[in-house]
Amino acid sequence: MTNWLSGNWASFVAGLAVAAVVLAAIVKMIRDKKRNKSACDCSCSGCAGAGSCPKG
Numbered sequence: 001m002t003n004w005l006s007g008n009w010a011s012f013v014a015g016l017a018v019a020a021v022v023l024a025a026i027v028k029m030i031r032d033k034k035r036n037k038s039a040c041d042c043s044c045s046g047c048a049g050a051g052s053c054p055k056g
Contacts, residue, residue, distance in 0.1 A: 005012070
């Protein structure tokens with residue numbers, strides 16, 4: 001087990017970093033959804049997704 005960890009520690013750390021970034025993005029999306037925030041925070045007049053925007 002220690003041989004495997006010593007040979008693959010860099011991949012393990014990189015995988016944990018990627019997982020942490022993905023988890024942070026998901027948590028932010030959930031919080032923004034609960035607070036009824038849109039993704040762009042700009043005016044809806046020129047937005048292609050204005051019909052599905054919670055602001056509009």
